[in-house]
Amino acid sequence: xxxxxxxxxxxxxxxxxxxxGAGGLSMxxxxxxxxxxxxxxxxxxxxxxxxxxxxxxVGGNAFNASMASTDVSNLAxxxxxxxAEDFSNYWTAAVYFRARNGSYKRVPQMPNQQIGNAxxxxxxxxxxxxxxxxxxxxxxxxSGDAMRQKSAGLGRNMQSCYRCFPGPNFQANTQxxxxxxxxxxxxxxxxxxxxxxRSSVIFPICWDGKNLDSPNHIDHVSPPVGGPASFxxxxxxxxxxxxxxxxxxxxxxxxxxxxxxxxxxxxxxxxQPLVLSNGDTTGYSxxxxxxxxxxxxxxxxxxxxxxxxxxxxxxxxxxxxxxxxCTLKSQVSENMDGWLDKLPGQGMSMSGMVF
Numbered sequence: 001x002x003x004x005x006x007x008x009x010x011x012x013x014x015x016x017x018x019x020x021g022a023g024g025l026s027m028x029x030x031x032x033x034x035x036x037x038x039x040x041x042x043x044x045x046x047x048x049x050x051x052x053x054x055x056x057x058v059g060g061n062a063f064n065a066s067m068a069s070t071d072v073s074n075l076a077x078x079x080x081x082x083x084a085e086d087f088s089n090y091w092t093a094a095v096y097f098r099a100r101n102g103s104y105k106r107v108p109q110m111p112n113q114q115i116g117n118a119x120x121x122x123x124x125x126x127x128x129x130x131x132x133x134x135x136x137x138x139x140x141x142x143s144g145d146a147m148r149q150k151s152a153g154l155g156r157n158m159q160s161c162y163r164c165f166p167g168p169n170f171q172a173n174t175q176x177x178x179x180x181x182x183x184x185x186x187x188x189x190x191x192x193x194x195x196x197x198r199s200s201v202i203f204p205i206c207w208d209g210k211n212l213d214s215p216n217h218i219d220h221v222s223p224p225v226g227g228p229a230s231f232x233x234x235x236x237x238x239x240x241x242x243x244x245x246x247x248x249x250x251x252x253x254x255x256x257x258x259x260x261x262x263x264x265x266x267x268x269x270x271x272q273p274l275v276l277s278n279g280d281t282t283g284y285s286x287x288x289x290x291x292x293x294x295x296x297x298x299x300x301x302x303x304x305x306x307x308x309x310x311x312x313x314x315x316x317x318x319x320x321x322x323x324x325x326c327t328l329k330s331q332v333s334e335n336m337d338g339w340l341d342k343l344p345g346q347g348m349s350m351s352g353m354v355f
Contacts, residue, residue, distance in 0.1 A: 104339070
């Protein structure tokens with residue numbers, strides 16, 4: 001099928017005619033520039049300043065240490081996303097490089113393939129192949145496990161992964177996310193990635209139809225019957241407990257590891273040098289947070305209209321020169337960049353995780 005060949009490019013999809021994604025596919029793919037690097041987390045640690053570890057955040061400027069369960073599109077005045085009606089917030093843990101001398105340096109993000117001149121940030125997908133119900137104001141969810149230290153055992157259906165680009169310009173980017181056995185892994189790559197590392201986080205596609213959130217931010221959503229599926233495989237049947245099909249949300253973050261590819265700078269024992277901002281050196285605890293904030297019924301219209309790529313009939317867009325300006329001031333006054341003796345907020349347990 002035509003659209004399968006596009007997906008096989010591994011997130012290099014370009015816009016095709018604005019209506020009628022091939023095979024009935026709806027797939028928004030767009031960039032959201034970085035709005036702030038900060039140590040707050042309104043989902044897991046609401047109101048806590050500072051929260052335990054650093055996050056990199058994109059989306060609407062209503063992002064705050066606490067966010068009421070309300071329509072955040074009415075609270076925001078700008079967004080870093082190229083869909084100008086998307087005031088949602090999307091965030092993940094940051095990534096740091098551990099040098100041979102034990103110091104840390106935050107790994108910056110760089111624009112994803114086919115995205116444009118974004119100030120780092122996240123590439124966001126919303127995917128469906130059938131009628132789906134868009135999220136409601138106040139909806140939020142979480143994907144991953146911030147305490148995981150081993151594989152989730154899902155094989156190629158892993159819900160988070162890292163793609164190690166062996167050369168510039170997204171070299172070897174020929175398969176869909178998490179599906180390449182040579183350059184994709186569920187944990188941090190063990191070899192240098194001179195072209196950067198693309199990190200993927202995939203969210204569930206079924207909802208209980210009642211709760212906008214749950215205590216762990218996971219239980220109100222669910223994978224389809226049979227378990228989690230890979231990127232863009234969204235035709236599974238939802239369980240009776242979570243009967244409402246929702247768009248598949250998927251994040252891609254490209255970490256600019258080009259300056260960290262020299263193994264002479266790596267730890268002396270040869271171990272891989274990357275660490276998530278929560279202290280995890282395995283990479284298995286990669287996770288994503290989501291707060292819905294599309295204006296009105298704009299997301300529902302996009303899904304119903306089989307929109308594909310970075311534009312959609314009836315939806316307003318903005319260029320990155322405008323999106324890049326929608327920044328927030330960090331609420332925690334600390335050095336999160338430069339060369340650091342320890343990770344920001346580092347309070348290590350025996351396992352090395354930040355609490």
